[in-house]
Amino acid sequence: MKILVCVTSVPDTTTKIAFTDNNTKLNKAGVTFITGPYDDYALARAVELKEKTGASVTVLNVGEADSEPVIRKCLAIGADDAIRVNAEPTDAYFVAEQIAAIAKENNYDLILMGRESIDYNGGQVHGIVGEMLGLPSISPVMQLDIDGDTAKITREIEGGKEQLEAKLPLVLGCQEPIAEWKIPNMRGIMTARTKPLKVVEPAGTDKLTTVASYELPAPRGAVKMIPADQAETLIQLLRTEAKVI
Amino acid sequence: MSVLIFAEVDEGKLKKSSQEAIFYGAKVAEQTGTTATAIIVGEASDTELASAGRFGATKVLHAADSKLAEPNGMAYASVVAAAAQQEGANVIVLAKSSLADAMTARLAGKLKAALAANVVELPDLSNGFRVKSSIYTGKAFAYNDLKADVKILAIKKNTITPEESEATAPVEAFTPALNDKDFAIAVKGSEKASGDVLLPEADVVVSAGRGLKGPENWGIVEDLANALHAATACSKPVSDLDWRPHAEHVGQTGLKISPNLYIACGISGAIQHLAGVNSSKVIVVINKDPEAPFFKSADYGIVGDVFDVLPRLTKAVKAL
Numbered sequence: 001m002k003i004l005v006c007v008t009s010v011p012d013t014t015t016k017i018a019f020t021d022n023n024t025k026l027n028k029a030g031v032t033f034i035t036g037p038y039d040d041y042a043l044a045r046a047v048e049l050k051e052k053t054g055a056s057v058t059v060l061n062v063g064e065a066d067s068e069p070v071i072r073k074c075l076a077i078g079a080d081d082a083i084r085v086n087a088e089p090t091d092a093y094f095v096a097e098q099i100a101a102i103a104k105e106n107n108y109d110l111i112l113m114g115r116e117s118i119d120y121n122g123g124q125v126h127g128i129v130g131e132m133l134g135l136p137s138i139s140p141v142m143q144l145d146i147d148g149d150t151a152k153i154t155r156e157i158e159g160g161k162e163q164l165e166a167k168l169p170l171v172l173g174c175q176e177p178i179a180e181w182k183i184p185n186m187r188g189i190m191t192a193r194t195k196p197l198k199v200v201e202p203a204g205t206d207k208l209t210t211v212a213s214y215e216l217p218a219p220r221g222a223v224k225m226i227p228a229d230q231a232e233t234l235i236q237l238l239r240t241e242a243k244v245i
Numbered sequence: 246m247s248v249l250i251f252a253e254v255d256e257g258k259l260k261k262s263s264q265e266a267i268f269y270g271a272k273v274a275e276q277t278g279t280t281a282t283a284i285i286v287g288e289a290s291d292t293e294l295a296s297a298g299r300f301g302a303t304k305v306l307h308a309a310d311s312k313l314a315e316p317n318g319m320a321y322a323s324v325v326a327a328a329a330q331q332e333g334a335n336v337i338v339l340a341k342s343s344l345a346d347a348m349t350a351r352l353a354g355k356l357k358a359a360l361a362a363n364v365v366e367l368p369d370l371s372n373g374f375r376v377k378s379s380i381y382t383g384k385a386f387a388y389n390d391l392k393a394d395v396k397i398l399a400i401k402k403n404t405i406t407p408e409e410s411e412a413t414a415p416v417e418a419f420t421p422a423l424n425d426k427d428f429a430i431a432v433k434g435s436e437k438a439s440g441d442v443l444l445p446e447a448d449v450v451v452s453a454g455r456g457l458k459g460p461e462n463w464g465i466v467e468d469l470a471n472a473l474h475a476a477t478a479c480s481k482p483v484s485d486l487d488w489r490p491h492a493e494h495v496g497q498t499g500l501k502i503s504p505n506l507y508i509a510c511g512i513s514g515a516i517q518h519l520a521g522v523n524s525s526k527v528i529v530v531i532n533k534d535p536e537a538p539f540f541k542s543a544d545y546g547i548v549g550d551v552f553d554v555l556p557r558l559t560k561a562v563k564a565l
Binding site for chain 2: 013139216
Protein backbone atom coordinates (compact mmCIF):
# COMPACT_ATOMS: atom_id res chain seq x y z
CA MET A 1 0.00 0.00 0.00
CA LYS A 2 1.22 3.49 -0.90
CA ILE A 3 0.22 6.38 1.32
CA LEU A 4 0.69 10.08 0.58
CA VAL A 5 0.47 12.42 3.57
CA CYS A 6 0.13 16.14 2.79
CA VAL A 7 1.40 18.43 5.53
CA THR A 8 1.41 22.17 6.18
CA SER A 9 3.96 24.27 8.03
CA VAL A 10 1.98 26.67 10.21
CA PRO A 11 2.48 29.01 13.18
CA ASP A 12 2.37 27.25 16.55
CA THR A 13 -1.12 27.26 18.09
CA THR A 14 -0.01 29.64 20.87
CA THR A 15 1.20 32.28 18.37
CA LYS A 16 -0.05 35.81 18.79
CA ILE A 17 -0.73 36.71 15.15
CA ALA A 18 0.63 40.04 13.83
CA PHE A 19 1.20 41.45 10.35
CA THR A 20 3.85 43.61 8.70
CA ASP A 21 4.35 45.49 5.42
CA ASN A 22 1.17 47.51 5.74
CA ASN A 23 -0.81 44.42 6.80
CA THR A 24 0.08 42.39 3.73
CA LYS A 25 2.41 39.81 5.33
CA LEU A 26 2.46 37.66 8.44
CA ASN A 27 5.07 38.90 10.89
CA LYS A 28 7.20 35.76 11.22
CA ALA A 29 9.54 37.28 13.82
CA GLY A 30 9.60 35.05 16.89
CA VAL A 31 7.02 32.65 15.42
CA THR A 32 7.67 28.93 15.78
CA PHE A 33 6.45 26.91 12.81
CA ILE A 34 5.02 23.44 13.41
CA THR A 35 3.41 20.65 11.40
CA GLY A 36 -0.31 21.42 11.14
CA PRO A 37 -1.86 19.69 14.21
CA TYR A 38 -4.44 17.89 12.06
CA ASP A 39 -1.75 16.88 9.54
CA ASP A 40 0.20 15.40 12.46
CA TYR A 41 -2.76 13.09 13.18
CA ALA A 42 -2.85 12.02 9.51
CA LEU A 43 0.90 11.31 9.56
CA ALA A 44 0.68 9.36 12.82
CA ARG A 45 -2.05 7.09 11.40
CA ALA A 46 -0.06 6.60 8.18
CA VAL A 47 3.02 5.55 10.17
CA GLU A 48 0.88 3.15 12.23
CA LEU A 49 -0.41 1.58 9.00
CA LYS A 50 3.18 1.34 7.76
CA GLU A 51 4.23 -0.46 10.94
CA LYS A 52 1.25 -2.84 10.71
CA THR A 53 1.06 -3.57 6.99
CA GLY A 54 4.38 -2.45 5.52
CA ALA A 55 2.90 0.49 3.61
CA SER A 56 5.17 3.16 2.16
CA VAL A 57 4.63 6.71 3.39
CA THR A 58 5.52 9.76 1.31
CA VAL A 59 5.18 13.25 2.76
CA LEU A 60 4.17 16.11 0.50
CA ASN A 61 4.37 19.79 1.35
CA VAL A 62 3.38 22.67 -0.86
CA GLY A 63 5.54 25.39 0.62
CA GLU A 64 8.64 27.47 0.44
CA ALA A 65 12.13 26.44 1.63
CA ASP A 66 11.39 27.52 5.21
CA SER A 67 8.98 24.58 5.62
CA GLU A 68 11.83 22.02 5.34
CA PRO A 69 12.32 21.65 9.14
CA VAL A 70 8.69 20.49 9.35
CA ILE A 71 9.24 18.05 6.46
CA ARG A 72 12.39 16.64 8.14
CA LYS A 73 10.41 16.16 11.35
CA CYS A 74 7.80 14.15 9.42
CA LEU A 75 10.61 11.97 8.03
CA ALA A 76 11.97 11.54 11.58
CA ILE A 77 8.52 10.40 12.73
CA GLY A 78 8.57 7.61 10.15
CA ALA A 79 7.79 8.76 6.59
CA ASP A 80 10.05 7.16 3.96
CA ASP A 81 10.57 10.07 1.59
CA ALA A 82 9.29 13.57 0.92
CA ILE A 83 8.39 15.93 -1.88
CA ARG A 84 8.21 19.70 -1.57
CA VAL A 85 6.41 21.70 -4.24
CA ASN A 86 8.22 25.00 -4.17
CA ALA A 87 5.38 27.53 -3.93
CA GLU A 88 3.55 29.66 -1.40
CA PRO A 89 0.43 27.66 -0.40
CA THR A 90 -2.18 30.41 -0.48
CA ASP A 91 -5.07 29.29 -2.71
CA ALA A 92 -6.95 26.03 -2.04
CA TYR A 93 -7.47 25.26 -5.74
CA PHE A 94 -3.80 25.94 -6.52
CA VAL A 95 -2.55 23.75 -3.65
CA ALA A 96 -4.96 20.96 -4.62
CA GLU A 97 -3.70 21.12 -8.21
CA GLN A 98 -0.11 20.56 -7.00
CA ILE A 99 -1.14 17.58 -4.87
CA ALA A 100 -3.25 16.10 -7.68
CA ALA A 101 -0.33 16.42 -10.13
CA ILE A 102 1.98 14.46 -7.79
CA ALA A 103 -0.75 11.90 -7.05
CA LYS A 104 -1.40 11.27 -10.77
CA GLU A 105 2.23 10.24 -11.26
CA ASN A 106 2.33 7.85 -8.32
CA ASN A 107 -1.03 6.06 -7.82
CA TYR A 108 -1.38 6.24 -4.05
CA ASP A 109 -3.95 4.05 -2.28
CA LEU A 110 -4.54 6.66 0.39
CA ILE A 111 -4.05 10.40 0.31
CA LEU A 112 -4.24 11.72 3.86
CA MET A 113 -4.06 15.25 5.22
CA GLY A 114 -5.43 17.25 8.12
CA ARG A 115 -9.09 18.30 8.03
CA GLU A 116 -7.85 21.88 7.59
CA SER A 117 -4.70 23.92 7.88
CA ILE A 118 -4.71 26.11 10.97
CA ASP A 119 -3.61 29.21 9.07
CA TYR A 120 -6.32 29.61 6.42
CA ASN A 121 -8.76 27.08 7.96
CA GLY A 122 -10.48 26.51 4.62
CA GLY A 123 -10.73 22.75 5.02
CA GLN A 124 -11.18 22.44 1.27
CA VAL A 125 -8.00 20.98 -0.21
CA HIS A 126 -8.88 17.29 0.33
CA GLY A 127 -12.23 17.68 -1.40
CA ILE A 128 -10.77 19.52 -4.39
CA VAL A 129 -8.01 16.90 -4.73
CA GLY A 130 -10.69 14.17 -4.64
CA GLU A 131 -12.65 15.95 -7.35
CA MET A 132 -9.56 16.46 -9.52
CA LEU A 133 -8.60 12.78 -9.25
CA GLY A 134 -12.16 11.46 -9.53
CA LEU A 135 -11.85 9.85 -6.07
CA PRO A 136 -14.18 9.96 -3.06
CA SER A 137 -13.17 12.37 -0.30
CA ILE A 138 -14.19 12.18 3.36
CA SER A 139 -13.59 14.64 6.23
CA PRO A 140 -13.22 14.93 9.17
CA VAL A 141 -12.10 11.35 9.72
CA MET A 142 -11.82 10.28 13.39
CA GLN A 143 -11.06 6.60 12.82
CA LEU A 144 -9.57 4.70 9.89
CA ASP A 145 -9.11 0.96 9.47
CA ILE A 146 -8.08 -0.80 6.29
CA ASP A 147 -9.53 -4.22 5.47
CA GLY A 148 -8.17 -5.45 2.12
CA ASP A 149 -9.21 -2.82 -0.43
CA THR A 150 -11.89 -1.32 1.83
CA ALA A 151 -11.53 1.55 4.28
CA LYS A 152 -13.73 1.56 7.38
CA ILE A 153 -14.10 5.09 8.58
CA THR A 154 -15.75 7.06 11.37
CA ARG A 155 -16.50 10.63 10.41
CA GLU A 156 -17.63 13.44 12.71
CA ILE A 157 -20.93 15.08 11.80
CA GLU A 158 -22.89 17.82 13.57
CA GLY A 159 -23.77 16.54 17.02
CA GLY A 160 -22.36 13.06 16.48
CA LYS A 161 -20.56 10.71 14.14
CA GLU A 162 -21.22 8.25 11.35
CA GLN A 163 -19.62 5.01 10.17
CA LEU A 164 -18.68 4.81 6.51
CA GLU A 165 -17.15 2.28 4.13
CA ALA A 166 -15.51 2.94 0.80
CA LYS A 167 -13.09 1.23 -1.56
CA LEU A 168 -9.53 2.52 -1.93
CA PRO A 169 -8.14 4.77 -3.31
CA LEU A 170 -9.48 7.60 -1.18
CA VAL A 171 -8.68 11.14 -0.11
CA LEU A 172 -9.20 11.78 3.61
CA GLY A 173 -9.11 14.85 5.86
CA CYS A 174 -8.12 13.67 9.35
CA GLN A 175 -8.55 14.82 12.94
CA GLU A 176 -8.25 13.39 16.46
CA PRO A 177 -8.56 10.68 17.70
CA ILE A 178 -7.46 8.86 14.50
CA ALA A 179 -4.06 8.21 16.11
CA GLU A 180 -1.85 9.52 18.90
CA TRP A 181 0.65 12.17 17.80
CA LYS A 182 4.12 10.68 17.41
CA ILE A 183 7.31 12.25 18.74
CA PRO A 184 10.47 11.51 16.75
CA ASN A 185 13.13 9.46 18.54
CA MET A 186 16.90 9.97 18.19
CA ARG A 187 17.26 7.19 15.61
CA GLY A 188 14.43 8.72 13.58
CA ILE A 189 16.06 12.14 13.68
CA MET A 190 19.40 10.67 12.53
CA THR A 191 17.93 8.67 9.64
CA ALA A 192 15.70 11.59 8.56
CA ARG A 193 18.80 13.53 7.52
CA THR A 194 19.55 11.09 4.71
CA LYS A 195 16.01 10.26 3.57
CA PRO A 196 15.20 11.63 0.09
CA LEU A 197 13.54 15.06 -0.10
CA LYS A 198 12.74 16.01 -3.67
CA VAL A 199 11.94 19.63 -4.57
CA VAL A 200 9.75 20.24 -7.61
CA GLU A 201 8.42 23.42 -9.18
CA PRO A 202 4.65 24.07 -9.20
CA ALA A 203 2.50 22.98 -12.14
CA GLY A 204 -0.74 24.30 -13.52
CA THR A 205 -2.48 27.63 -13.47
CA ASP A 206 -2.44 30.95 -11.67
CA LYS A 207 -4.01 31.30 -8.25
CA LEU A 208 -7.76 31.90 -8.33
CA THR A 209 -7.69 33.90 -5.10
CA THR A 210 -5.12 36.29 -3.67
CA VAL A 211 -5.04 38.10 -0.34
CA ALA A 212 -5.10 41.88 -0.67
CA SER A 213 -4.52 42.53 3.03
CA TYR A 214 -4.94 41.20 6.55
CA GLU A 215 -6.60 42.64 9.62
CA LEU A 216 -6.68 41.85 13.34
CA PRO A 217 -10.04 41.66 15.10
CA ALA A 218 -11.15 44.79 16.97
CA PRO A 219 -10.38 44.39 20.67
CA ARG A 220 -13.34 43.75 22.96
CA GLY A 221 -14.37 46.52 25.33
CA ALA A 222 -13.50 46.29 29.02
CA VAL A 223 -15.07 43.37 30.86
CA LYS A 224 -17.96 44.22 33.15
CA MET A 225 -17.52 42.30 36.42
CA ILE A 226 -20.56 41.24 38.39
CA PRO A 227 -20.17 40.26 42.06
CA ALA A 228 -20.95 36.58 42.60
CA ASP A 229 -23.62 37.34 45.19
CA GLN A 230 -25.48 39.36 42.55
CA ALA A 231 -25.11 36.76 39.78
CA GLU A 232 -28.79 37.17 38.83
CA THR A 233 -28.14 40.68 37.48
CA LEU A 234 -26.11 39.06 34.68
CA ILE A 235 -29.31 37.65 33.21
CA GLN A 236 -30.94 41.12 33.30
CA LEU A 237 -27.89 42.65 31.60
CA LEU A 238 -27.83 39.98 28.90
CA ARG A 239 -31.47 40.76 28.16
CA THR A 240 -31.62 44.55 28.44
CA GLU A 241 -28.06 45.70 27.70
CA ALA A 242 -26.46 43.06 25.44
CA LYS A 243 -29.87 41.96 24.06
CA VAL A 244 -28.74 38.41 23.39
CA ILE A 245 -31.38 36.44 25.33
CA MET B 246 -25.51 35.84 -14.38
CA SER B 247 -27.19 34.95 -11.13
CA VAL B 248 -26.58 33.97 -7.54
CA LEU B 249 -27.27 30.38 -6.47
CA ILE B 250 -27.68 29.47 -2.80
CA PHE B 251 -27.50 25.94 -1.48
CA ALA B 252 -30.18 25.88 1.22
CA GLU B 253 -29.90 22.96 3.61
CA VAL B 254 -32.88 21.26 5.18
CA ASP B 255 -32.68 19.21 8.36
CA GLU B 256 -35.60 16.87 9.02
CA GLY B 257 -37.58 18.73 6.35
CA LYS B 258 -36.99 22.19 7.87
CA LEU B 259 -34.88 24.96 6.37
CA LYS B 260 -31.85 25.33 8.65
CA LYS B 261 -31.32 28.67 10.35
CA SER B 262 -27.85 28.98 8.87
CA SER B 263 -29.41 28.48 5.43
CA GLN B 264 -31.88 31.31 6.05
CA GLU B 265 -28.78 33.46 6.60
CA ALA B 266 -27.21 32.08 3.40
CA ILE B 267 -30.33 32.87 1.34
CA PHE B 268 -30.55 36.41 2.73
CA TYR B 269 -26.82 36.88 2.10
CA GLY B 270 -27.16 35.56 -1.46
CA ALA B 271 -30.13 37.86 -2.10
CA LYS B 272 -28.03 40.83 -0.94
CA VAL B 273 -25.20 39.82 -3.31
CA ALA B 274 -27.78 39.56 -6.11
CA GLU B 275 -28.94 43.09 -5.26
CA GLN B 276 -25.33 44.33 -5.35
CA THR B 277 -24.74 42.73 -8.75
CA GLY B 278 -28.14 43.55 -10.25
CA THR B 279 -29.25 39.98 -10.69
CA THR B 280 -31.52 37.44 -8.99
CA ALA B 281 -31.03 34.84 -6.26
CA THR B 282 -32.11 31.24 -6.75
CA ALA B 283 -32.11 28.76 -3.88
CA ILE B 284 -31.54 25.07 -4.46
CA ILE B 285 -32.89 22.58 -1.92
CA VAL B 286 -31.93 18.93 -2.13
CA GLY B 287 -33.87 16.18 -0.37
CA GLU B 288 -37.30 16.04 1.21
CA ALA B 289 -39.07 19.24 2.23
CA SER B 290 -42.71 20.32 2.30
CA ASP B 291 -44.07 22.83 -0.27
CA THR B 292 -44.47 25.47 2.45
CA GLU B 293 -40.91 24.96 3.62
CA LEU B 294 -39.61 25.18 0.03
CA ALA B 295 -41.56 28.34 -0.73
CA SER B 296 -40.37 29.89 2.55
CA ALA B 297 -36.97 30.44 0.94
CA GLY B 298 -38.73 33.40 -0.71
CA ARG B 299 -39.22 35.06 2.67
CA PHE B 300 -35.46 35.47 2.93
CA GLY B 301 -35.04 36.84 -0.59
CA ALA B 302 -34.85 33.94 -3.06
CA THR B 303 -36.86 34.69 -6.20
CA LYS B 304 -36.95 31.05 -7.28
CA VAL B 305 -36.45 27.67 -5.65
CA LEU B 306 -35.09 24.60 -7.41
CA HIS B 307 -35.99 21.36 -5.67
CA ALA B 308 -34.08 18.13 -6.33
CA ALA B 309 -36.14 15.42 -4.66
CA ASP B 310 -34.79 12.20 -6.21
CA SER B 311 -35.17 9.43 -3.62
CA LYS B 312 -31.45 8.66 -4.01
CA LEU B 313 -30.82 12.12 -2.55
CA ALA B 314 -32.94 11.59 0.59
CA GLU B 315 -29.84 11.12 2.78
CA PRO B 316 -27.17 13.88 2.86
CA ASN B 317 -24.30 13.00 0.51
CA GLY B 318 -21.68 15.69 -0.07
CA MET B 319 -20.44 14.34 -3.38
CA ALA B 320 -23.87 13.77 -4.95
CA TYR B 321 -25.25 17.06 -3.61
CA ALA B 322 -22.24 18.90 -5.04
CA SER B 323 -22.96 17.41 -8.47
CA VAL B 324 -26.59 18.53 -8.21
CA VAL B 325 -25.61 22.07 -7.23
CA ALA B 326 -22.99 22.20 -10.02
CA ALA B 327 -25.67 21.16 -12.55
CA ALA B 328 -28.02 23.83 -11.18
CA ALA B 329 -25.25 26.44 -11.40
CA GLN B 330 -24.72 25.59 -15.05
CA GLN B 331 -28.48 25.67 -15.83
CA GLU B 332 -28.89 29.04 -14.09
CA GLY B 333 -25.64 30.52 -15.36
CA ALA B 334 -24.72 31.21 -11.72
CA ASN B 335 -21.47 33.05 -11.17
CA VAL B 336 -21.76 33.28 -7.39
CA ILE B 337 -22.63 30.26 -5.21
CA VAL B 338 -23.35 30.76 -1.50
CA LEU B 339 -23.41 28.06 1.18
CA ALA B 340 -23.61 28.25 4.98
CA LYS B 341 -20.81 26.29 6.62
CA SER B 342 -21.91 22.90 7.99
CA SER B 343 -20.70 19.28 7.90
CA LEU B 344 -22.63 18.74 4.68
CA ALA B 345 -21.76 22.08 3.07
CA ASP B 346 -18.05 21.63 3.88
CA ALA B 347 -18.09 18.33 2.01
CA MET B 348 -19.81 20.00 -0.98
CA THR B 349 -17.91 23.29 -1.22
CA ALA B 350 -14.59 21.75 -2.19
CA ARG B 351 -16.06 19.30 -4.69
CA LEU B 352 -17.97 22.20 -6.27
CA ALA B 353 -14.84 24.34 -6.50
CA GLY B 354 -13.06 21.41 -8.19
CA LYS B 355 -15.89 20.88 -10.69
CA LEU B 356 -16.35 24.53 -11.61
CA LYS B 357 -12.73 25.71 -11.24
CA ALA B 358 -14.13 28.32 -8.91
CA ALA B 359 -12.43 30.88 -6.70
CA LEU B 360 -13.35 29.80 -3.21
CA ALA B 361 -13.52 31.75 0.05
CA ALA B 362 -14.32 29.85 3.25
CA ASN B 363 -15.38 31.38 6.60
CA VAL B 364 -16.70 34.53 4.94
CA VAL B 365 -17.86 37.11 7.50
CA GLU B 366 -19.17 40.07 5.45
CA LEU B 367 -20.90 40.94 2.20
CA PRO B 368 -18.46 41.26 -0.72
CA ASP B 369 -16.91 44.59 -1.66
CA LEU B 370 -17.44 45.04 -5.39
CA SER B 371 -15.85 48.50 -5.71
CA ASN B 372 -12.67 47.02 -7.17
CA GLY B 373 -13.15 43.46 -8.40
CA PHE B 374 -14.74 40.94 -6.02
CA ARG B 375 -13.29 41.14 -2.52
CA VAL B 376 -14.50 39.19 0.53
CA LYS B 377 -13.44 39.25 4.16
CA SER B 378 -12.84 35.87 5.76
CA SER B 379 -11.81 34.66 9.19
CA ILE B 380 -8.33 33.02 9.27
CA TYR B 381 -5.80 31.79 11.84
CA THR B 382 -8.68 30.17 13.70
CA GLY B 383 -10.43 33.45 14.39
CA LYS B 384 -7.26 35.33 15.35
CA ALA B 385 -7.27 37.44 12.16
CA PHE B 386 -9.12 38.31 8.95
CA ALA B 387 -8.05 38.25 5.30
CA TYR B 388 -9.43 40.35 2.43
CA ASN B 389 -9.46 37.95 -0.50
CA ASP B 390 -9.70 38.90 -4.18
CA LEU B 391 -11.67 36.23 -6.04
CA LYS B 392 -10.46 36.04 -9.62
CA ALA B 393 -12.27 33.17 -11.38
CA ASP B 394 -15.53 33.46 -13.33
CA VAL B 395 -17.37 31.42 -10.71
CA LYS B 396 -17.05 32.40 -7.06
CA ILE B 397 -18.01 30.21 -4.12
CA LEU B 398 -18.61 31.76 -0.71
CA ALA B 399 -18.96 29.57 2.40
CA ILE B 400 -20.30 31.90 5.07
CA LYS B 401 -19.75 31.64 8.79
CA LYS B 402 -22.66 31.77 11.25
CA ASN B 403 -23.76 35.30 12.24
CA THR B 404 -22.31 36.87 9.09
CA ILE B 405 -25.62 38.60 8.43
CA THR B 406 -28.94 38.98 10.25
CA PRO B 407 -31.70 37.83 7.91
CA GLU B 408 -34.81 39.96 7.53
CA GLU B 409 -38.03 38.21 6.61
CA SER B 410 -40.67 39.43 4.19
CA GLU B 411 -44.06 37.97 3.19
CA ALA B 412 -42.76 36.92 -0.23
CA THR B 413 -42.95 33.34 -1.43
CA ALA B 414 -40.82 31.91 -4.20
CA PRO B 415 -42.05 29.71 -7.06
CA VAL B 416 -40.71 26.16 -6.79
CA GLU B 417 -39.41 24.25 -9.82
CA ALA B 418 -38.52 20.57 -9.80
CA PHE B 419 -34.88 20.00 -10.68
CA THR B 420 -33.92 16.53 -11.92
CA PRO B 421 -30.31 16.32 -13.02
CA ALA B 422 -28.78 12.99 -14.09
CA LEU B 423 -27.07 11.35 -11.10
CA ASN B 424 -23.67 9.71 -11.32
CA ASP B 425 -23.08 6.34 -9.61
CA LYS B 426 -19.54 7.42 -8.70
CA ASP B 427 -21.06 9.95 -6.28
CA PHE B 428 -22.51 7.08 -4.25
CA ALA B 429 -19.21 5.26 -3.65
CA ILE B 430 -19.26 5.94 0.11
CA ALA B 431 -21.62 3.63 2.02
CA VAL B 432 -23.10 4.90 5.30
CA LYS B 433 -23.12 1.95 7.73
CA GLY B 434 -24.47 3.68 10.79
CA SER B 435 -24.58 6.90 12.76
CA GLU B 436 -24.93 8.22 16.28
CA LYS B 437 -26.41 11.64 16.66
CA ALA B 438 -27.68 13.54 19.63
CA SER B 439 -31.34 14.19 18.84
CA GLY B 440 -33.73 16.79 20.15
CA ASP B 441 -30.89 18.99 21.40
CA VAL B 442 -29.90 22.30 19.88
CA LEU B 443 -27.12 21.65 17.35
CA LEU B 444 -23.94 23.34 18.50
CA PRO B 445 -22.86 24.96 15.18
CA GLU B 446 -26.39 26.34 14.70
CA ALA B 447 -26.97 27.54 18.26
CA ASP B 448 -27.49 31.23 19.09
CA VAL B 449 -26.54 30.62 22.71
CA VAL B 450 -23.86 28.18 23.89
CA VAL B 451 -23.12 27.15 27.48
CA SER B 452 -19.66 25.67 27.68
CA ALA B 453 -17.76 24.12 30.56
CA GLY B 454 -14.24 23.04 31.39
CA ARG B 455 -12.28 21.14 33.98
CA GLY B 456 -13.65 23.45 36.67
CA LEU B 457 -16.73 21.21 36.66
CA LYS B 458 -14.53 18.52 38.30
CA GLY B 459 -16.19 15.52 36.63
CA PRO B 460 -18.75 14.41 34.00
CA GLU B 461 -21.28 13.63 36.75
CA ASN B 462 -21.56 17.36 37.45
CA TRP B 463 -22.77 18.38 33.96
CA GLY B 464 -26.38 18.57 35.14
CA ILE B 465 -25.99 22.21 36.19
CA VAL B 466 -24.55 23.07 32.75
CA GLU B 467 -27.37 21.29 30.95
CA ASP B 468 -29.99 22.93 33.17
CA LEU B 469 -28.77 26.41 32.25
CA ALA B 470 -28.49 25.41 28.57
CA ASN B 471 -32.04 24.07 28.57
CA ALA B 472 -33.40 27.20 30.22
CA LEU B 473 -31.69 29.34 27.55
CA HIS B 474 -32.50 26.97 24.61
CA ALA B 475 -28.75 26.77 24.24
CA ALA B 476 -26.36 24.10 23.03
CA THR B 477 -23.69 22.69 25.34
CA ALA B 478 -19.98 22.73 24.52
CA CYS B 479 -16.74 21.93 26.30
CA SER B 480 -13.01 22.63 26.38
CA LYS B 481 -10.37 20.29 24.91
CA PRO B 482 -9.23 18.72 28.22
CA VAL B 483 -12.83 17.76 28.95
CA SER B 484 -13.24 15.99 25.61
CA ASP B 485 -9.76 14.42 25.91
CA LEU B 486 -10.77 13.01 29.31
CA ASP B 487 -13.95 11.64 27.66
CA TRP B 488 -16.13 13.57 30.06
CA ARG B 489 -18.02 14.86 27.02
CA PRO B 490 -18.21 13.73 23.35
CA HIS B 491 -15.67 15.12 20.89
CA ALA B 492 -18.44 16.79 18.86
CA GLU B 493 -18.82 19.27 21.77
CA HIS B 494 -15.16 20.34 21.82
CA VAL B 495 -14.75 24.00 20.80
CA GLY B 496 -11.33 25.55 20.23
CA GLN B 497 -8.33 25.57 17.94
CA THR B 498 -8.52 21.86 17.11
CA GLY B 499 -12.25 21.49 17.69
CA LEU B 500 -15.31 23.30 16.41
CA LYS B 501 -15.07 27.03 15.72
CA ILE B 502 -18.31 28.72 16.69
CA SER B 503 -19.74 32.24 16.51
CA PRO B 504 -22.97 32.35 18.54
CA ASN B 505 -24.66 35.50 19.86
CA LEU B 506 -23.81 34.48 23.41
CA TYR B 507 -21.06 32.20 24.72
CA ILE B 508 -21.05 31.39 28.44
CA ALA B 509 -17.79 29.80 29.63
CA CYS B 510 -17.98 28.03 32.99
CA GLY B 511 -14.82 26.87 34.73
CA ILE B 512 -12.68 27.40 31.60
CA SER B 513 -9.44 29.33 32.16
CA GLY B 514 -9.23 30.56 28.55
CA ALA B 515 -6.05 29.23 26.93
CA ILE B 516 -5.27 30.95 23.62
CA GLN B 517 -6.20 27.72 21.79
CA HIS B 518 -9.66 27.75 23.40
CA LEU B 519 -10.20 31.45 22.65
CA ALA B 520 -9.37 30.82 18.99
CA GLY B 521 -12.47 28.67 18.63
CA VAL B 522 -14.91 31.05 20.32
CA ASN B 523 -13.64 34.61 20.03
CA SER B 524 -15.96 35.49 17.16
CA SER B 525 -18.93 35.08 19.54
CA LYS B 526 -20.83 38.37 19.82
CA VAL B 527 -20.99 38.38 23.63
CA ILE B 528 -18.78 36.33 25.95
CA VAL B 529 -19.56 35.63 29.62
CA VAL B 530 -16.89 34.06 31.80
CA ILE B 531 -17.59 32.42 35.16
CA ASN B 532 -14.50 31.25 37.02
CA LYS B 533 -13.49 31.08 40.67
CA ASP B 534 -9.94 32.22 39.77
CA PRO B 535 -9.89 36.03 39.36
CA GLU B 536 -6.61 35.66 37.44
CA ALA B 537 -8.12 33.39 34.74
CA PRO B 538 -6.91 34.87 31.41
CA PHE B 539 -10.37 34.40 29.88
CA PHE B 540 -11.67 37.46 31.82
CA LYS B 541 -9.50 39.67 29.58
CA SER B 542 -11.44 38.49 26.52
CA ALA B 543 -14.90 38.59 28.09
CA ASP B 544 -17.73 41.12 28.00
CA TYR B 545 -19.16 40.04 31.36
CA GLY B 546 -17.41 38.19 34.15
CA ILE B 547 -18.31 36.63 37.47
CA VAL B 548 -15.59 35.51 39.89
CA GLY B 549 -17.36 32.72 41.70
CA ASP B 550 -17.94 29.02 42.18
CA VAL B 551 -19.77 27.52 39.17
CA PHE B 552 -21.58 25.11 41.53
CA ASP B 553 -23.16 28.12 43.25
CA VAL B 554 -23.49 30.54 40.30
CA LEU B 555 -24.93 28.27 37.57
CA PRO B 556 -28.04 27.09 39.48
CA ARG B 557 -28.78 30.72 40.41
CA LEU B 558 -28.48 31.83 36.77
CA THR B 559 -30.79 29.00 35.70
CA LYS B 560 -33.35 30.13 38.28
CA ALA B 561 -33.05 33.73 37.10
CA VAL B 562 -33.59 32.72 33.46
CA LYS B 563 -36.68 30.71 34.37
CA ALA B 564 -38.06 33.71 36.23
CA LEU B 565 -37.86 35.94 33.12
